[in-house]
Amino acid sequence: MVSYFESQGITTIFGYIGGMITHLVDSIASNQHVQFVQTYHEQTAAFAAEGYARESGKFGVAISTSGPGATNMMTGIADAFFDSVPVIYITGQVNTYEYKYEKPIRQQGFQEADIISIVKPITKYAKLIDKAEDIRYELEKAVYIATHGRKGPVLLDIPMNIQRTDIDSNHLNGYISKKENIKKTNIDNILSLISKAKRPMLLLGAGCLNENTDKLINTFITKTKIPVVTSLLGKGAIDETYSYFMGMIGSYGNRCANIGIANSDLLLALGTRLDTRQTGAQIDTFLENGIIIHVDIDLNELEHNRIKNRIKIHSNVTSFLKSMNNKNLNCQDYTQWHDYLLRLKQDYNQNKEIERFIINKSPYKFMQILNLYSQEHDVITVDIGQNQMWAAQMLQIKKRQRFVTSGGLAPMGFSIPVAIGSSFANPAKKIFSLSGDGGFHIAIQSLMLISQYNLPIKVIILNNNTLGMITQFQHLYFNDRMNGTTYEGGYCVPGIRKIAEAYNLAYFCISESDLTNKLLLDRIFSLKNCIIEYQIEELTTVSPKLEFDKPIEDVSPYLSPEEMENNRIKG
Ligand SMILES: Cc1ncc(C[n+]2csc(CCOP(=O)(O)OP(=O)(O)O)c2C)c(N)n1
Ligand SMILES: [Mg+2]
Numbered sequence: 001m002v003s004y005f006e007s008q009g010i011t012t013i014f015g016y017i018g019g020m021i022t023h024l025v026d027s028i029a030s031n032q033h034v035q036f037v038q039t040y041h042e043q044t045a046a047f048a049a050e051g052y053a054r055e056s057g058k059f060g061v062a063i064s065t066s067g068p069g070a071t072n073m074m075t076g077i078a079d080a081f082f083d084s085v086p087v088i089y090i091t092g093q094v095n096t097y098e099y100k101y102e103k104p105i106r107q108q109g110f111q112e113a114d115i116i117s118i119v120k121p122i123t124k125y126a127k128l129i130d131k132a133e134d135i136r137y138e139l140e141k142a143v144y145i146a147t148h149g150r151k152g153p154v155l156l157d158i159p160m161n162i163q164r165t166d167i168d169s170n171h172l173n174g175y176i177s178k179k180e181n182i183k184k185t186n187i188d189n190i191l192s193l194i195s196k197a198k199r200p201m202l203l204l205g206a207g208c209l210n211e212n213t214d215k216l217i218n219t220f221i222t223k224t225k226i227p228v229v230t231s232l233l234g235k236g237a238i239d240e241t242y243s244y245f246m247g248m249i250g251s252y253g254n255r256c257a258n259i260g261i262a263n264s265d266l267l268l269a270l271g272t273r274l275d276t277r278q279t280g281a282q283i284d285t286f287l288e289n290g291i292i293i294h295v296d297i298d299l300n301e302l303e304h305n306r307i308k309n310r311i312k313i314h315s316n317v318t319s320f321l322k323s324m325n326n327k328n329l330n331c332q333d334y335t336q337w338h339d340y341l342l343r344l345k346q347d348y349n350q351n352k353e354i355e356r357f358i359i360n361k362s363p364y365k366f367m368q369i370l371n372l373y374s375q376e377h378d379v380i381t382v383d384i385g386q387n388q389m390w391a392a393q394m395l396q397i398k399k400r401q402r403f404v405t406s407g408g409l410a411p412m413g414f415s416i417p418v419a420i421g422s423s424f425a426n427p428a429k430k431i432f433s434l435s436g437d438g439g440f441h442i443a444i445q446s447l448m449l450i451s452q453y454n455l456p457i458k459v460i461i462l463n464n465n466t467l468g469m470i471t472q473f474q475h476l477y478f479n480d481r482m483n484g485t486t487y488e489g490g491y492c493v494p495g496i497r498k499i500a501e502a503y504n505l506a507y508f509c510i511s512e513s514d515l516t517n518k519l520l521l522d523r524i525f526s527l528k529n530c531i532i533e534y535q536i537e538e539l540t541t542v543s544p545k546l547e548f549d550k551p552i553e554d555v556s557p558y559l560s561p562e563e564m565e566n567n568r569i570k571g
Contacts, residue, residue, distance in 0.1 A: 001090075002031045004139055004169075009058055012037055012424040014045035016072075018065020020092025020111065023163035025063070037424065037453075040445040042069050044417040046076020048446075049087045051421025054404055055379065055429070057211045059086040059146050060421060066092045067111030070157075071118070075411050078122040080153035082408025083233065084206060086146040089123075091115050093159040096130045119155050126155040132165035133172055140175035148177070150298040185313050187323050190293055193311070195330045197266035197291070199337045199569070200226050203249065206233035206407070207271015207297060207317045214238065214400070216321035224331050227264075227341050229257045231272045232392055235403040240396045246341060247350070250278040251546040252389040255555055256348040258546070260341050262553035263569045265290045271317040273301045274310075277407075283307050285551040295320050340569065350393050357543045357557045362512040362536045363387070363462055367394035369515050370432065370460075373525045376400055379422050379431045383415035383439035386468040389542040391434055402429075413442030416459060420446060423455040431457040437493045438467045444499065447531075451504035456528050459505070464536040465493050472541055496533045506530035511537070 001024065005013065014037050017025050028036040039045040042064040049060030064073050070091040080087045093099065094109030107113070116126045125145045129138050135158075142154040194200055208217060217238055221228060227244035230237060235248060247254030249261050261267065267287055272278070273296065279286040283306050294310040295317060296302050302312040313320060346352075354364045367390050374380060376398045382391045382405040397403050404422065406414045419433035435443065440461045450457050467485040474482050482489040500507030508524050510532065515521070524532060544555035554564065 001135065001139060002027045002034050004136075005061060006031060006033050008143060009056075010034060010061055012052060013061045013063060014039050014048040014052070014421065014424075015063035016040070016042045016045055016065070016069055018069045018092065018111075020066040020094060020160050021063055021069065021090075021163075022092075023160065024090065024092070024158070037449065039417070039420075040448055042072035043075055043413065044420070044443070044446040044449075046073040046087075046089065047079065047414055047417035048421030048424070049089070050076060050080050050083075050085045051381070051404065051418035051423075052425040053080075053085050053087055053421075054209075054418075055402065055422040055425035059088060059143060061088045061090070063090040064092070065111070066094055066115070067113045070113060070115040074119065074122070075409070077119055077153050077155065079406055079409040079411055079414065081122040081124070083406060084151045085153070086151040087153045088142050088146055089119075089153055089155040091155065091157045092163065093128065093157045095161040096159045097161070099130075099159060115155065115157050122153070123155050124152040126157070128157045128159075129162055130159060132162050132167050135162070135167065136169050136172035137175050144175060144177050150301075185315050185320070185323075187313075187320070187327065190311070190313070191324070191327055191329055193266060193291060193293065194224075194226075194268065195332070198332050198334075199264045200266040200268065200331075201246075201261055201264035202226050202228045203231065203261070203267055203269040203272060204228060204234040204237040205231045205270060205272020208234055208237035209271075210316070210318055213318050213321065216318060216325060219325050220321055223325070224329060225334055225338070226268070226331070227260065227338070229253075229261055231278050231407070232405065233407040234272060235392060236397050236401060238397075239399040241398070244338060244341060246345060248392055249552065251280070252393060252542055252544070253278075253546070253552075253555075254348070254350055254393055255353055255544045256341075256344040258544070258555055259344055259348065259553045259567050262287070262551065263340070263567075267292045268295070269293065270295045270320070271297070273298075274305055274307055276306075279307065280546050280552040281549050282551045344567065353393075353543055358541065360536070360538050360540050363390045363464070363534075363540055364394055365512055365515055366462065366534050367391060369521065371396050373521065374398070374401065374432060375430070377429065378402075379404065379419070379429050381405070381415045381419040381422065381431065381433045383435035384410045384412045384469070385436040385439060386464070386472065386540055386542050387434055387436040387439070387462040389469075390462070393542070412436075412439035415439060416443040416450075416457075417446045419457045419459075420449050420455060423453075423457055427456070429456070431455075432460060433457050434460045434462065436468060437461055437463045437465060438491075440496075441494060447499070447503040447505065450529050454528065458525070458527070458530055458532060460532045460534060461496060462534050462536060463493060463496070464540045466540075467491060468540045469542075471539065472545075475539075476547075496531065500531040507533070509533045509535060511535040
């Protein structure tokens with residue numbers, strides 16, 4: 001198994017040891033080219049493998065023992081499933097002669113759990129391998145499934161006695177993939193629609209992050225000058241300094257992006273599933289008078305999307321853009337459309353939003369500083385909560401920068417493990433890992449790896465001393481009853497200075513007043529790794545925010561009806 005992973009270019013396998021996986025760990029240790037990284041928690045391994053997959057462009061591998069080891073990986077498995085990340089998860093299992101199989105009992109072997117049944121709904125493929133001679137076939141099949149079509153996780157559950165069987169893989173059957181049967185799409189109709197559109201908009205989703213897709217996107221927009229928005233997961237698909245880049249759309253999208261998309265007459269949505277967080281719950285009003293061309297690799301997403309009236313194109317983004325770029329496309333004159341969007345961008349960019357609507361500007365000011373200190377090619381990993389949205393709204397993603405966050409599952413504690421996985425995939429990359437105080441606490445044990453392997457990761461904690469995203473929710477809908485989210489409500493933040501010391505990492509505590517201290521910031525940001533605690537006083541909020549049942553352009557805090565009207569394109 002390890003030799004096979006080596007042949008696929010995999011250099012690191014993440015995991016946590018236990019009796020039922022010791023054979024595999026031992027085999028990894030005996031291979032010169034593949035290392036085993038002991039992650040101190042299986043959830044860290046599961047997320048790290050995702051980070052490794054995203055950064056390497058290959059796939060990640062995470063392993064654990066049976067029972068609790070396997071169940072601890074589940075959050076990562078679900079995350080990889082919803083966000084389409086190719087990862088091979090391998091769990092050890094009790095010996096086949098101890099396994100309960102179909103017997104109507106709860107458990108037969110010690111630490112036995114039927115992980116296959118548990119993970120079926122959150123994997124592309126999950127298989128108990130209880131015949132040693134199946135291993136080659138199943139392994140090759142697992143990698144094929146994880147990395148083809150809409151990518152995602154696969155789990156192989158391997159009993160201990162199967163792991164220790166001697167095999168000669170040259171004499172075992174391999175997996176031969178079926179020819180993929182994707183119809184060649186006729187794009188002439190699409191070209192004609194785009195050429196007629198007066199106000200087209202390109203929406204980039206996670207499906208645009210494949211290798212080389214950025215070049216194709218670049219060619220397409222250089223040629224057409226079509227304006228661009230992204231989804232949360234699409235951030236990083238384009239250098240955001242593009243003049244007609246409007247920002248991120250959605251529930252926490254930039255106001256100019258949300259108004260812009262609402263006024264377009266044709267939306268070319270690439271590699272995105274147009275979920276509620278992007279479109280708002282008012283799907284009937286989403287691009288009410290416009291055409292939506294929906295390009296997705298997953299036929300089910302195309303067929304079962306809530307938004308009616310879409311032109312569906314079953315294709316991956318890369319081949320779609322290749323065919324588009326090969327054709328002649330005569331676009332309309334976009335001068336008026338561009339002028340309108342540039343005006344929106346001027347009036348409703350995130351800096352304006354903050355000036356106008358945000359009382360506690362401190363977190364956003366930190367993001368402005370990060371824009372100065374992060375460079376092309378850097379990796380920025382982001383956790384869940386207000387910190388995620390401050391980053392998504394405010395960070396201007398540069399050329400080949402990677403913005404890694406979780407969209408579908410959104411598990412707190414994601415950012416640091418995923419940064420670690422990225423770092424093992426590409427040790428040359430500088431990484432900024434952002435978390436809230438809550439998410440940081442959940443991922444705490446993974447800090448060990450940063451000092452242990454001296455990884456180039458700066459861990460940044462936006463410490464507002466609350467589970468901020470939920471306090472904003474409690475403020476809106478629960479009359480400020482801050483149960484479980486503030487000190488008074490029973491939520492405490494540990495002393496981060498002491499934690500940094502315990503994990504052997506340099507520590508800096510800064511607040512808003514330090515953001516003008518260039519000398520200090522230069523020093524902190526020039527370090528290879530450290531923990532930066534950014535202390536934020538008072539209640540924090542995210543703005544804009546789309547409230548339930550509002551159309552995408554009508555985000556809170558609300559504009560006056562006159563201002564709204566003034567932003568609407570008539571006709
Ligand atoms: C594992 C997990 N548990 C609970 C939640 C629900 N949740 C979403 S955001 C949030 C608060 C996050 O607080 P913090 O990490 O301090 O970030 P902040 O919002 O303050 O920036 C919570 C509890 C979640 N997303 N993931
Ligand atoms: Mg917080």
